[in-house]
Amino acid sequence: xxxxxxxxxxxxxxxxxxxxxxxxxxxxxxxxxxxxxxxxxxxxxxxxxxxxxxxxxxxxxxxxxxxxxxxxxxxxxxxxxxxxxxxxxxxxxxxxxxxxxxxxxxxxxxxxxxxxxxxxxxxxxxxxxxxxxxxxxxxxxxxxxxxxxxxxxxxxxxxxxxxxxxxxxxxxxxxxxxxxxxxxxxxxxxxxxxxxxxxxxxxxxxxxxxxxxxxxxxxxxxxxxxxxxxxxxxxxxxxxxxxxxxxxxxxxxxxxxxxxxxxxxxxxxxxxxxxxxxxxx
Numbered sequence: 001x002x003x004x005x006x007x008x009x010x011x012x013x014x015x016x017x018x019x020x021x022x023x024x025x026x027x028x029x030x031x032x033x034x035x036x037x038x039x040x041x042x043x044x045x046x047x048x049x050x051x052x053x054x055x056x057x058x059x060x061x062x063x064x065x066x067x068x069x070x071x072x073x074x075x076x077x078x079x080x081x082x083x084x085x086x087x088x089x090x091x092x093x094x095x096x097x098x099x100x101x102x103x104x105x106x107x108x109x110x111x112x113x114x115x116x117x118x119x120x121x122x123x124x125x126x127x128x129x130x131x132x133x134x135x136x137x138x139x140x141x142x143x144x145x146x147x148x149x150x151x152x153x154x155x156x157x158x159x160x161x162x163x164x165x166x167x168x169x170x171x172x173x174x175x176x177x178x179x180x181x182x183x184x185x186x187x188x189x190x191x192x193x194x195x196x197x198x199x200x201x202x203x204x205x206x207x208x209x210x211x212x213x214x215x216x217x218x219x220x221x222x223x224x225x226x227x228x229x230x231x232x233x234x235x236x237x238x239x240x241x242x243x244x245x246x247x248x249x250x251x252x253x254x255x256x257x258x259x260x261x262x263x264x265x266x267x268x269x270x271x272x273x274x275x276x277x278x279x280x281x
Contacts, residue, residue, distance in 0.1 A: 002275045002276055002277050002278070003277060003278035003279065004189065004227075004275065004277045004278065004279070005279075008223070008224070008227065009272060009275065011220075011221070011224040011228075012224055012227050012228040012231065012272055012275065013269075013271075013272040015215050015218070015220050015224055015225065015228040016043075016228065016232060016265075016266040016271070016272075017043070017044060017266045018043050018044050018045055018214055018215065018218045019218050019219070020064075020218060020219075021044055021045060021046050022045050022046065022064035022065055022214055022217030022218045023045075023046045023048060023062055023063050023064050023065075023217070024040055024045055024046065024047055024048070024063070024064065024065045024066070024067060024210065024213045024214050024217055025048050025049075025050055025059055025060075025063045025065070025066050025067070025084070025093075026047060026048070026049050026066075026067045026069065026210060026213075027051045027066070027067065027068050027069065027077070027080050027081050027084045028049065028051075028067060028069035028071065028098075028206065029069055029071030029072035029077075029100070029206070030072055031071060031072060031202060031203070032071070032202060032203030032206040032207075033049055035202075035203040035206070035207060035259070036049075036067075036203065036206050036207055036209075036210045037049060038259065039207045039210055039211065039259065039262055040210050040211075040214055042259065042262040042263040043211065043214060043262055043263065043266070045210075045214035045217065045218075047210070048063075051076075051077065051080040051084075052080070053079065053080055053083045056083060056084065056087050060087045060088070060090075060091045060093060061091075063091075063093050063217075064093070064094075064217030064218070065093065065094045065095075065096070065213040065214060065216050065217030066084060066088045066093045066094065066095045066096070066213065067095075067096050067098065067209050067210055067213040068081050068084060068085060068088075068095060068096065068097045068098065068115055068118075068120070069098040069100055069206055069209060070097075070098060070099060070100040070101055070102065070108050070111060070112065071098070071100035071101065071206065073101070073107065073108060073111070078107075078111060081111065081115065082111075082114060082115070085114075085115050085117070085118035085120075086118065088118055088120075089117075089118040089119055094121050094213065094216035094217060094222075095118055095119070095120035095121060095122075095213075096120060096121065096122045096123075096124065096209050096212050096213045096216065097112065097115045097116075097118075097120045097122070097123045097124070098124055098125065098205065098206065098209040099112050099123065099124065099125030099129040099130065099133055100125070100129070100205070100206070101129070102125060102129050102132050102133050103128050103129045103131070103132035103138040109132060109133070112133055113133075116169075119169065119171075120171060121171060121172065121216055121222040121225075122171065122172045122173075122174060122212050122216070122222055122225070122226055123171060123172075123173055123174070124173070124174035124175075124176065124205070124208065124209055124212065124226075125174075125175060125176070125205075126175065126176050126177055126205060127154075127155070127158065127175045127176065127177040127181070129175075130158060130162065130173065130174075130175035130181075131154075131158055131161070131175075133165075134158065134161035134162055134164070134165050134173075135161060136157065136158060136161050155179060155181065155190075156280070158175060158181060159181050159183055159188045159190075159280055160188075162175065162181065162183035162188075163183050163184075163185065163188060166183055166184050166185040167185045170184070170185050171184075171222070172184055172222045172223055172226045174208075174212075174226050174230065176205055176208065176230065178194065178196075179191070179192055180192075180193075180194070180230050180234075181280075182223070182226050182227055182230070184223060187223075187279065188279065188280040189227065189277055189278070189279060189280065190277055190278055190279075190280050191227065191230060191231060191234070191275070191276065191277040192276040192277060193230075193231055193234035193235055193237075193238060193274070193275060193276050193277075194234035194237055194238065195234075195237050195238055195241040197237065197240075197241055197251060197254050198234070198237045198258070200251055201251060201254070201255040204233070204237075207233060208229055208230055208233050211229035211232065211233060212225050212226055212229040212230075214229075215228055215229055227275075227277075231272070231275045231277070232262075232265065232266075232271070233258075233262075235261075235265060235271060235274055235275070236258050236259075236261035236262055236265055237258050237261075238274075239257075239261050239265065240254050240257035240258040240260075240261055241254065243257050244257055
């Protein structure tokens, strides 16, 4: 049973199934666009992958949530991210920023801090990306995290640095990896669900970002949305691993089974009992 407080777990349990089919606008990368769109549909949210600035006036009159994903940057994509952030702030649309590649290039790092000005509710990245964003040394390679950044001492160092960032302006920071860190200005949570196979197909972090945006769009509090999204997805991966390993199937089958579980796990009213986590002191 999780070491997380019962009140938080009750709210996490109540977050699924998603209510009222929120419309989530995703300014994202083409590599995982289809996976993210389908993941949102599987959990009864509605995706719109609209990144043409000329349409923003109309879309932001309809949106319930906004995902800003830094993957596959181009001049046009950078302008769309910046414009969407301004629209999101002006319309009080809940915003999730995904720090894809901020540890790899200065351009993405600078852009991430520009998007910070839009006052997103949640900023997420892998452990190495979050280290760079929070001003720590990062051993990332490209958009992938480093094993060295996942060591116990490194995790504690990162949690403290994340909390300092949150104290500058209240929000949720999520660092994903074998251990996930969820940090606010007052709290530091460690979540330990998931399986190694989730690191071996592209788009897992992007999907988690879209799920957080959907849960925010449905009216959940930022901390609840973040814990509910990452725990739910990791438990889908655990269930998929059990099936595919037992059948001797490979990673392609694991990927499909994980995505399939997105629409199935919530039908088990006790799913949240398998959440593993604790408060860091």
